[in-house]
Amino acid sequence: MGFQKDFLWGGATAANQVEGAFDAGGKGLSTADMLTSGTHTSPRKITAGTEAGCYYPSRIASDFYHHYEQDIALMAEMGFKVYRMSIAWSRIFPTGEEETPNEEGLQFYDRVFDALLAHGIQPLVTLSHYEMPLALTEKYNGWADRRLIDLFERYARTVFRRYRGKVKYWLTFNEINCACLPLGNYMALGIRNQGTRDFLNQVDDKALRYQALHHQLVASARAVIAGHEIDLAMKIGNMIAMMPVYPYSCDPEDLLLCQENWRENNWYCADVQVQGRYPFYAESLWRKQGVRLDITQEDRKTLERGTVDFFSFSYYQTNCITVHPDVAQASGNLLGGAKNPYLETSDWGWQIDPKGLRYTLNEIYARYHIPMIIVENGLGARDMLESDGTVHDPYRIEYLKKHIAAMKQAVEEDGVDLFGYTMWGCIDLISASTGEMAKRYGFVYVDADDEGRGTFDRYRKDSFYWYKKVIASNGEDLE
Ligand code: BGP
Numbered sequence: 394m395g396f397q398k399d400f401l402w403g404g405a406t407a408a409n410q411v412e413g414a415f416d417a418g419g420k421g422l423s424t425a426d427m428l429t430s431g432t433h434t435s436p437r438k439i440t441a442g443t444e445a446g447c448y449y450p451s452r453i454a455s456d457f458y459h460h461y462e463q464d465i466a467l468m469a470e471m472g473f474k475v476y477r478m479s480i481a482w483s484r485i486f487p488t489g490e491e492e493t494p495n496e497e498g499l500q501f502y503d504r505v506f507d508a509l510l511a512h513g514i515q516p517l518v519t520l521s522h523y524e525m526p527l528a529l530t531e532k533y534n535g536w537a538d539r540r541l542i543d544l545f546e547r548y549a550r551t552v553f554r555r556y557r558g559k560v561k562y563w564l565t566f567n568e569i570n571c572a573c574l575p576l577g578n579y580m581a582l583g584i585r586n587q588g589t590r591d592f593l594n595q596v597d598d599k600a601l602r603y604q605a606l607h608h609q610l611v612a613s614a615r616a617v618i619a620g621h622e623i624d625l626a627m628k629i630g631n632m633i634a635m636m637p638v639y640p641y642s643c644d645p646e647d648l649l650l651c652q653e654n655w656r657e658n659n660w661y662c663a664d665v666q667v668q669g670r671y672p673f674y675a676e677s678l679w680r681k682q683g684v685r686l687d688i689t690q691e692d693r694k695t696l697e698r699g700t701v702d703f704f705s706f707s708y709y710q711t712n713c714i715t716v717h718p719d720v721a722q723a724s725g726n727l728l729g730g731a732k733n734p735y736l737e738t739s740d741w742g743w744q745i746d747p748k749g750l751r752y753t754l755n756e757i758y759a760r761y762h763i764p765m766i767i768v769e770n771g772l773g774a775r776d777m778l779e780s781d782g783t784v785h786d787p788y789r790i791e792y793l794k795k796h797i798a799a800m801k802q803a804v805e806e807d808g809v810d811l812f813g814y815t816m817w818g819c820i821d822l823i824s825a826s827t828g829e830m831a832k833r834y835g836f837v838y839v840d841a842d843d844e845g846r847g848t849f850d851r852y853r854k855d856s857f858y859w860y861k862k863v864i865a866s867n868g869e870d871l872e
Contacts, residue, residue: 395801395805395867395868396804396867397812399474399812400811400812400813400867401474401475401766401815402472402473402475402814402863402864402868403468403474403475403476403514403517403813404468404473404477404815404818404819404820404836405476405477405478405517405768405817405818405819406457406476406478406818406820406822407478407519407522407524407825408478408480408522408524409423409425409451409454409479409523409524410425410451410454410455410822410823410824410825411478411820411822412454412455412456412458412481413452413453413455413457413458414456414458415451415452415453416452417458418484418497418498419497419498420481420484421483421484421486421489421526421527421528422483422526422527422528423451423482423483423524424525424526424530424535424579424583426449426451426452426527427439427441427443427527428451428579428592428828429444429447429449429450429828430448430827430828430829430843431827431828432827432829432843433741433742433829436594437592437826437827437828438590438591438592439585439589439590439592439595440590450829450843451524451823451828452845453841453845454822455821455823455841455849456841456849457822458501460849460851461504461508463851464837465508465509465514466512467820467836467837467853468819469513469514471857471861471864472861472864473819473864474513474864475515475516475562476509476517476815476819477516477517477518477519477564477768477815478517478519479519479520479521479522479567480518480519480520480552481498481524482520482525482548483524483525483526483527484498484501484502485498485499485548485551485552486526486544486547486548486551487526488526488528488529489525489526489528489548490528490529490544499551503555503556503559510559515561515562516559516560516562517560517564517813517815518556518563518564519563519564519565519632520548520549520552520564520565520566520616521565521566521567522567523568529541529544534583534584534585534601535579535584535585536572536583536606536608536609536612537584537604537605537608539608541583541608542615545612545615545616546612546616546619549615549616549620550619553619553620557624558624561626561627562628562630563616563628563629563630564629564630564631564705564768565612565616565617565629565630565631565632565701566581566609566612566631566632567581567632568581568632568634568707568727569581569606569610569631569632569666570634570636570658570661570663571727572602572609572662573606573657573658573661573662574658574727574728575597576595576727577602577606578596578602579595580592580825581609582602584601584605586598586601599682599683600684600685603679603682603686604686604687607686607687607688610696611692611695611696613631613666613701614666614669614696614699614700615695616629617629617701618695618698628702628703629701629702630701630703630704630766631667631701631704632705633659633705633706633707634706634707635659635706635707635757636658636712636725636727636728637655637659637711637712637753637756638651638658638711638712638714639711639713639714640715641714641715641717641720641731642715642717647714647716647717650714650715650716651714654714656674658728660672660760663704663760663761665696666700667700667701667704667761667763669696669697669698669699669700670693670697671688701763702763703763703765703766703812704757704764704766705766706753706757706765706767707767707768707817708749708750708753708767708796709725709770709771709817710725710739710743710744711733711736711744711746711749712725712728712729712730712731712733713730713732713733715731720732723738723742723743723744724741725743725744729742732744739772739774739792740775741832743773745772745795747795747799748799750767750770750796750799750800751799751802751803751807754767754800754803755803755807755809758809758810764812765809765810765812766811766813766815767814767815768813769815769816770796770814771789771792771793771816771818771834772788772789772792773833773834774786774788774832774833775831775833776821776833776838776854778840782852783852783854783855784838785854785855786854787855789834789854789856790855790856790859793859794859794871797868800814801868816834816836816860818833818835819834819835819836819837820835820837820839821833821834821835821837821838821839822834822839828843829843830842830845831843835854836853836856836857836860837854838851838854840852
């Protein structure tokens with residue numbers, strides 16, 4: 394009963410949101426370095442170059458680059474078994490096209506992995522988390538170009554070889570299904586179409602976007618194949634942003650809409666990555682979107698061979714959808730929807746739904762029957778650093794407690810195969826959607842503001858001590 398003995402408890406971050414040091418150690422500019430800061434009400438901007446008067450939060454972030462030893466010691470103090478992080482592709486291949494990798498970049502991650510392993514923490518590494526070398530956007534319009542597949546494979550092979558024996562668990566693309574939405578153009582695919590400036594309102598070319606996503610799916614499969622060739626012990630997973638939707642009413646039209654939405658937004662990429670081929674409904678989806686994909690025989694073989702070893706996903710909230718207009722709307726992670734009267738919302742308007750996590754775990758497992766890990770879940774909220782260095786965050790404890798309890802039910806009562814949980818943003822970092830530091834997720838408070846000012850000192854929040862107990866009791870003590 395309960396979570397498996399070696400359950401992987403930990404936390405998650407992404408290079409572009411936590412590392413900073415954007416031009417240190419030979420790193421090239423990345424797409425994330427060109428995203429300005431925004432707020433809940435004023436969207437981030439995507440700029441082609443550095444503009445005067447703009448702040449680019451990824452460039453400084455939480456300065457993990459210079460604080461990693463301290464940050465990892467704090468993770469160890471909480472008892473982390475795993476730390477999910479990403480490698481910045483542009484630290485290894487500054488423009489994405491070099492023949493040889495940047496040794497200084499490789500050494501940085503050697504130091505990080507060594508520090509983790511010295512504390513008994515396993516790294517779980519995402520190859521690409523919402524960033525890529527900016528030069529690839531400028532030259533190829535990102536993943537719109539098929540040549541990105543080879544460039545990505547070279548990068549993947551380089552890090553697989555280098556960190557063989559140090560890193561067992563890998564993920565290919567963060568929230569790859571984000572590319573099913575116009576928002577994914579720049580963030581997930583590195584596509585910056587002529588006229589794009591507003592992060593929430595990008596110029597969208599559906600045909601280009603779906604083709605680019607196809608290239609990424611092939612690249613993901615190539616990485617899986619390469620990883621297994623290099624080290625049979627490597628476990629390589631996909632990463633899906635689970636965006637569950639419920640029918641707002643019992644009108645069968647709402648149910649059909651819901652089914653279609655699950656396919657388009659949740660299952661489309663996952664079916665390819667787990668089952669090795671496009672699902673039957675892909676044809677009708679492409680027809681509806683008015684797109685025709687260039688898929689070669691070779692691509693199909695690659696997809697078939699490169700299926701993932703496990704399923705990873707992020708889960709923050711759920712939404713309702715309906716064919717009936719005039720229903721109040723809620724905002725959300727990547728996608729909003731009709732407001733659910735049974736749920737509360739976070740400060741940023743995301744609907745909080747722990748039971749939805751149990752439901753989601755069951756849906757995924759019933760479909761794929763492969764081991765699962767939750768690699769993002771958490772609450773973005775405003776925290777207050779008290780003068781004595783404490784941060785009281787009962788709302789975060791409440792959120793996490795309910796989600797972990799729901800996940801426990803899915804394991805204990807329903808019997809799904811779940812092997813880990815990494816809470817999102819364990820060390821405060823900048824928000825992907827708004828670029829703010831004020832939207833904090835961490836167990837550890839970072840003293841920095843939305844313009845990158847502060848001491849960058851670290852403080853333990855109340856949730857830090859709470860999570861330590863959760864881990865020590867293997868999820869039994871949630872109080
Ligand atoms: C996911 C992303 C993360 C992360 C998280 C929280 O979609 O994978 O990078 O940031 O959402 O979202 P936000 O930072 O917008 O609050």
